[in-house]
Amino acid sequence: ALLRDLGVTVPKDGPPLVPVGVNVSLAERLKELGYRQFVSCVATHWAAGTGRKGKDPAETEHLEVAYSVRTVGPGSKLAVWAVRVRPDETVPSLAAVYLGADWQEREQYDLVGVHFAGHPDLRRLMMPENYQGHPLRKDFPSNAPLAPWR
Secondary structure (H helix, E strand, O other), X not given: OHHHHOOOOOOOOXXXXXXXXXXXXXXXXXXXXXXXXXXXXXXXXXXOOEEOOEEOOOOOOEEEEEEEXXXXXXXXXXXXXXXXXXXXXXXXXXXXOOOOHHHHHHHHHHHHOOXXXXXXXOOOOOOOOOOOOOXXXXXXXXXXXXXXXX
């Protein structure tokens, strides 16, 4: 009902895509409703011509960031949603709403290249500071020799 109030259609094949502009307000509202535990933040890079439904020549290159939060205790419930942005756009950070988002957003920044606006400490978490690129992007060469690993 909350997503329908925001004008979001809930698809049958994945989490609902929420406009990036309502990402923080949705998280705040869910927290007010008792969704106190931040479970995950997971980003996916989609190359041009691909998307949730497979190959589609009309699809542009984009990033999707999926979130999940839950209530705690008996009868726990899970809320899941996603935002979609171009690779050069930012996603508002949820670290001010859920402390658990801090390191997970850093991980997605480091590995996929998502920029989280307003994040308190957005820097690499796993890869060296001087590492070039984001290894989980579809345009990253999987067989490239990268010192000191290869």
